[in-house]
Amino acid sequence: MLASTGDLPTDDENWAYEFKWDGARAIGYWNSSTWRLESRNLLDVTAKYPELEDVGESLGPGDVILDGEIVALDEKGRPSFQRLQHRMHAGSDFLHHARRTPVQYFIFDVLWANGESTIRLPYTRRREILDGLGVRHPCSRVPPTFAHRGEDLLKAAADHGLEGIIAKQLNSRYEPGVRSASWRKIKLVLEQEFVVGGYLVEKHGRGGLGSLLLGCHDANGVLHYVGNVGTGWDERTRHGLLVLLRRLERPLSPFAQPPSRSAYHVAPRLIVRVEYRRWPQDGQVQQASYKGLVDDRPVGDVVCQAAKLQRPR
Structure with a gap:
């Protein structure tokens, strides 16, 4: 599911907001024993990011499918796509590159949990399930979401040098492969x-x-x-x-x-x-x-x- 570009919603009470992370989109698959990261064009990129290889173990038993962004942070803790370039196009010696330019996996949605698909559930319920997974890993986190606070979060993004925010309708389903009006990118740059x-x-x-x-x-x-x-x-x-x-x-x-x-x-x-x-x-x-x-x-x-x-x- 991809976000459309637009302005802050006028019906603020129907939306939640997240910071926009400038990285590489990746779906995470965990089947209680094996963890796999897949890029947007369906390539297995697990080996490229050895620091993320045990993220699945932090999820515990049970199959889980996650949606998130792989980011490389700068010295101020802000995502830097230019830094991430060194990891995305590294041909070999992935451990060396991981030490030089470590990445984080920021998880913002869950597509499968507790033995069933969650994509037809509203955004608010999916976030509850995601928060309930209790992700605990030094290189992965679930960034916060903020309901009804679009203007405040956009100002915070500007103050911290981020590129913008994502608005998500509270009752929206997850639409695989669709650029949906239910998710909206509001960009500062x-x-x-x-x-x-x-x-x-x-x-x-x-x-x-x-x-x-x-x-x-x-x-x-x-x-x-x-x-x-x-x-x-x-x-x-x-x-x-x-x-x-x-x-x-x-x-x-x-x-x-x-x-x-x-x-x-x-x-x-x-x-x-x-x-x-x-x-x-x-x-x-x-x-x-x-x-x-x-x-x-x-x-x-x-x-x-x-x-x-x-x-x-």
């Missing part, structure tokens, strides 16, 4: 995932990566160019991206309207998460900053609002 369709090299340099050309799909699956991002990375990340991009180069642009004759075109296989300040209607993303690669969903799932698409001139 605008953020979007984009497909990379090309890149530019530095204008005054040694041929290093200058910027990524960003795109998203319309309702018909056509990839549209929506702007560039050229900040937010260190030298190591920039070099690593350039290596990936060179492997994906091709002669023709994947965009419906190729944006630049000087761009290098690539096969649209990489997804990046980007923060931005403005995205005018019929315009391009502005004041964009790179946050990291995303590999837990198909490229075709990256769809933008139709009103935002760059139309042919």
Whole structure:
């Protein structure tokens, strides 16, 4: 179940609120003996996070299915997606990476417990069941929920440098695989995932990566160019991206309207998460900053609002 983007609900009495955690979504499966973590694109990522391998044991006997977010915290205890990148894309030596950049599993929903599915139960009852599981683990927790306090929690998120909050209808069921209006993201920082369709090299340099050309799909699956991002990375990340991009180069642009004759075109296989300040209607993303690669969903799932698409001139 995924959240839609929107504003604070006007009927505050019908909603509960949680902080929005900037990490990687994961479903946790426990069958009284085996613990498994599965990413959003159904990949088994258990081995990548050895510090989470015994979370299931803290749940006790009985099968349980959980929904949550894997996060890497910064020095102030705030989730950092950029830090999490080192864990998401680590190819081996997972114990070494766990020591350098430990993660937490923040659990916010339960889909199966006490021998039965809970997805048809209202949110309030699922939270009662989740709290009753008594999760006790040094690398996992159940963050609090706050009913009828949307404005207060949004202010608290801003004061602590978080990216926003999630509003959840008190009577809402869990809808697997659905982006539902019953869950609503209220963001302090605008953020979007984009497909990379090309890149530019530095204008005054040694041929290093200058910027990524960003795109998203319309309702018909056509990839549209929506702007560039050229900040937010260190030298190591920039070099690593350039290596990936060179492997994906091709002669023709994947965009419906190729944006630049000087761009290098690539096969649209990489997804990046980007923060931005403005995205005018019929315009391009502005004041964009790179946050990291995303590999837990198909490229075709990256769809933008139709009103935002760059139309042919």
